[in-house]
Amino acid sequence: MPLLSDTLKRVKPSATIAVTNKARELKAEGRDVIGLGAGEPDFDTPENIKGAAKRAIDEGKTKYTAVDGIPELKAAIADKFKRENGLTYAPNQITVGTGGKQTLYNAFMATLNPGDEVIIPAPYWVSYPDMVQLAGGTPVIVPAGIETNFRLTAEALEAAITPKTKWFIFNSPSNPTGAGYGRAELKALTDVLMRHPHVWVMSDDMYEHLVFDEFEFCTPAQVEPGLYERTLTCNGVSKAYAMTGWRIGYAAGPVELIKAMGTIQSQSTSNPCSISQYAAVEALTGPQDFLPEFREAFQRRRDLVVEMLNAAAGITCPTPEGAFYVYPDISACIGKTSAGGAKIADDESFATALLEEEGVAVVFGAAFGLSPNFRVSYATSDEVLREACSRIQRFCAGLQ
Template sequence: MIEVPVSAALRRVAPSATIAVSAQARALAREGRDIINLGVGEPDADTPAHIRSAAIAAIEAGHTRYTDVDGLPQLKEAVCKKFSRDNGLAYAPSEINVSPGAKTVIYNALVATISAGDEVIIPAPYWVSYPDMVCLAGGSPVIVPTSTATGLKLDAAGLESAITERTRWLILNSPGNPTGACYSEEELRALADVLLRHPHVWILSDDIYEHLLFDGLRFFTIAQVEPRLRDRTLTVNGVSKGYAMTGWRIGFGGGPEGLIRQMAKVMGQSTTNACTIAQWAAIAALDGPQDFLAEQTVIFQRRRDLVFAALAEAPGISCDLPQGAFYLFPSCSGVLGKRRADGQLIQSDEDFVVQLLKHEGVAAVHGAAFGLSPHFRISYALDDATLEEACARIIGFCSRLQ
């Protein structure tokens, strides 16, 4: 067998843990196992009917050809209206990038701007792909640990200590994956004050969970809080999470025109445009009725409360109440060092999730993949009955450890 050549950049990268867990769960289900997958990060709701209808209408109208590399003009206009309506941010269409998912918006920006030796500050815990995307772009991720004292969020002191002359970007994610933590206006103001002192640092604000915020909290994004940072901020969002359109693959970003041009250059030599039909569907999502968002938030808050209360009954498991998104990030420190009745030892959060899947059929993602152990991430984007069953299995598993 011929050995496949692997680039130096790819050798620095691990496979996505969240994708790997979901693939393993699907494989076990195909074998006939009763599997509950709490590892996948997507709403269980169908895409709203008016959005699906817009996609069908686009096909019937013959909107099936290439578009401008970084998005339909009509979609860019809809994105501009969304940023103005929801965030108080004024962008021109020339300052908008549309890509095949918010993940690609982020990747395009990093590839377009990072050179060898450049550093990107990433608070931990973080979404699994951030560090590896930085590595693929040739940069160096600088991981800044956070603590429960700050709600697992970056504070001004932590940011200040991480900035060097080589810092190119700071990545912020709010509400966050995996924690569900959300930065308040005051917390963003404190970070902004630091960033104003370091004009060489750009900010990538990943707001993909913006519409999933609980307990009446109001969402803020950093360019809104501090307009002086607007011209070195890329505000990233999309339709995947809020509009239940994960498979449609439409993300977008607003930023300075020079950056947007460079991102389009990357796309011109890689993906070209996002799916034309999905772009027309995204226009319907952004310009159409928005009441779906509030209804969905009510559902997810109820599920959050259900799972949070249930996991309080699991011996050795502790968790802070998330403010948004649809994840819990419990600590499993209380089960480490314990054994199953068959003698299997739980030494790490990875051991915990591996044994949970093997013996209880519940898939979760270990905290080390997000940069913080001993934790694990579970998604509550499933129906109540399934979540109740999953929690009962987790409680049973923990209760039987010795």
């Protein structure tokens, strides 16, 4: 038995990955299971992007690259930020990692010391607190519940800031809720941050292109240029371009921070996959005509899921502005007993009973820091979603 470090005690495995794996195991055993846990589009990577990867292989672009990204990709990222966000970055202000998760992790590892605090609105992406703890920092969880449509208020942010605050993590549209901050709502937060010059901003914009109705995406350094020098703007090709397995994320920020993040990466993974980087160049610079098609499909699925879940007894499901998640509230289900005899004491027992009795795998809300809720990923077909929601309705109807 190897000797395990104390660091391991500070983190727990990803709950979303655990749910997805559990659903796969049950399917392998012959169970009829619908998995709504995975946060990835069901669409295939567009053909032009796959073609760029094939050309890169044929042209022998299979060697080590610069640690934090090839020049062509950094140029494409700089163009993207200028074109879509009105933000100007030089190549030495840009870093490319093995997925968006690595860029966030590198930033924490490069900046956090013991005692440094990181403000994280809840519900949050499951990895934020654990990455902070791995880097030696202290997560400060600030609830942003259904009463504010899962958006952090300026007052709550102000109250959470202390002299020890190093970072504020901002994610819009959000995983797990899909909640998006409009310009006025974001400006209220950036006004607070302008009063606290020691606080840095980490903006996770991974779902930027997956927004619905009339919602307009904006990012902190765009809304408040005064934050430019202390903002790390993070993004990637995983969600919008259906490239989750290609593992390419990127971030832009001050030169000193980007250089430090590169140092961390140089002693961990070194460069991201060369083939994936050339594919990402095509994703950012090639045709974008499939994005409206993806958005239309996701919006249709959102509307289907929201309508069907709100028709389930005891469930309240807000309508999100983006991403491909809903985060329904199940307060009215707590304390009841399922048709199969399971006691519904919290959202974890709700999710467990739902999986065992109806074969629907969802992620319980406690994993995201706010209960009693559960997350549904609607990144699957209309037919599958309709069947899954029918099973959830049946499960809820059986609660006594």
